[in-house]
Amino acid sequence: MHTLDDLDVTGKRVLVRADLNVPMSDGAITDDGRIRASVPTLSALTDRGARVIVAAHLGRPKGQAVPALSLAPVAQRLGELLERPVGFVADLTGPDAQAAVAAMQDGDVLVLENVRFDPRETSKDPRQRGELADELAGHAEAYVSDGFGVVHREQASVTDVARRLPHGAGRLVAAESEVFTKVLSDPDRPYVVILGGAKVSDKLGVIGNLLGSVDRILVGGGMCYTFLAAEGYDVGDSLLESDQIDTIKGVLADARERGVDVVLPVDIVVAREFAADAEHKTVPVAGIESGWMGLDIGPETVDLFRSRLADARTVVWNGPMGVFEMPSFANGTRAIADLLSESPAFTVIGGGDSAAAIRTFGIPDDKFSHISTGGGASLEFLEGKTLPGLAVLEES
Numbered sequence: 001m002h003t004l005d006d007l008d009v010t011g012k013r014v015l016v017r018a019d020l021n022v023p024m025s026d027g028a029i030t031d032d033g034r035i036r037a038s039v040p041t042l043s044a045l046t047d048r049g050a051r052v053i054v055a056a057h058l059g060r061p062k063g064q065a066v067p068a069l070s071l072a073p074v075a076q077r078l079g080e081l082l083e084r085p086v087g088f089v090a091d092l093t094g095p096d097a098q099a100a101v102a103a104m105q106d107g108d109v110l111v112l113e114n115v116r117f118d119p120r121e122t123s124k125d126p127r128q129r130g131e132l133a134d135e136l137a138g139h140a141e142a143y144v145s146d147g148f149g150v151v152h153r154e155q156a157s158v159t160d161v162a163r164r165l166p167h168g169a170g171r172l173v174a175a176e177s178e179v180f181t182k183v184l185s186d187p188d189r190p191y192v193v194i195l196g197g198a199k200v201s202d203k204l205g206v207i208g209n210l211l212g213s214v215d216r217i218l219v220g221g222g223m224c225y226t227f228l229a230a231e232g233y234d235v236g237d238s239l240l241e242s243d244q245i246d247t248i249k250g251v252l253a254d255a256r257e258r259g260v261d262v263v264l265p266v267d268i269v270v271a272r273e274f275a276a277d278a279e280h281k282t283v284p285v286a287g288i289e290s291g292w293m294g295l296d297i298g299p300e301t302v303d304l305f306r307s308r309l310a311d312a313r314t315v316v317w318n319g320p321m322g323v324f325e326m327p328s329f330a331n332g333t334r335a336i337a338d339l340l341s342e343s344p345a346f347t348v349i350g351g352g353d354s355a356a357a358i359r360t361f362g363i364p365d366d367k368f369s370h371i372s373t374g375g376g377a378s379l380e381f382l383e384g385k386t387l388p389g390l391a392v393l394e395e396s
């Protein structure tokens, strides 16, 4: 893979696709982990006297300008972290953006507006994406790919623009690729994957493909109810993907055949409603009544998961065990985070919310071997899929 070290950047305009997709609440950044993760690449470029133009997205504006999803506050935070002024232009490739780029000096950093305000960014039509990529490429003389969270996507600012400019991987993409290559190709065993979170249908597809490489899968969070339903349990009003139950039955049968241990919760914290102050109690999985929804794994499940992690030498964790944003339903996620922070295994955390949970609990990042900025991308990597945003960096 080409990296930014292979590029001649001094005095050049360099377009960087970064992943600055941070969680926000009422206009404030609640976890700046991804902005921090973009710093090594951006400072490597400014140190060499490049003029750095940053393209990134925030949230899902679906091709329209959504003021609440402007990158302006992100650009400001980036400036604080880089300890230098960072420009922002509320435009992507129009005259305002062109003027801002033309005014840049060596070592300057300019953040463009949310690239997903432009519908061509995520278009399925390669011609439309190509048109936007032409405009983006017009800003710069080289391209650095550093948004690991988007390298599994065929998008204008990720793949199409890379084909139009001399290109290389940034520090983050290079580091993440190295970690996941190691886990994919040569994991120390037992190799355990813990899956949770709410993007249920996205992640259910992944499990089948992981069966060929992992020794154990522990399932919690919003994912587990579809598994419990596949095992015949009533899950009350919990998150459930009924149309996936048959798929999961197949996955469970396949797992048994391959000798992969799929470990499901044995007790659940159920609540009357999805609210921080909801009435709640812990019940065995066979005791989830209708009118109640599962919002966390219970203490016996934590003990079970602990026993299945004790001898692990590689652990990948993607997705919180419960609704950790609400203190009553954070215990399972906190317990797993604590366990992994003390584990001697090679521990990899993937998923924006999982990483945010760890920081919410105040556990230092260096208690884990690697905290990935890419949730979907890391899972697709571990499935053995070719990620288009990485493949394109190998082309000349």
Ligand code: ADP
Residues within 6 Å of the ligand: 196, 197, 198, 199, 200, 220, 221, 222, 223, 239, 294, 295, 296, 318, 319, 320, 321, 322, 323, 324, 325, 350, 351, 352, 353, 354, 355, 375, 376
């Ligand atoms: P990640 O970003 O780590 O990949 P996801 O985006 O898939 O994780 O899911 C994170 C979200 O899942 C959190 O906001 C959390 O509140 C939610 N969640 C976890 N468990 C449950 C559950 N049992 N029911 C509903 N939502 C859940």
Ligand code: MG
Residues within 6 Å of the ligand: 351, 352, 353, 375
């Ligand atoms: Mg998420």
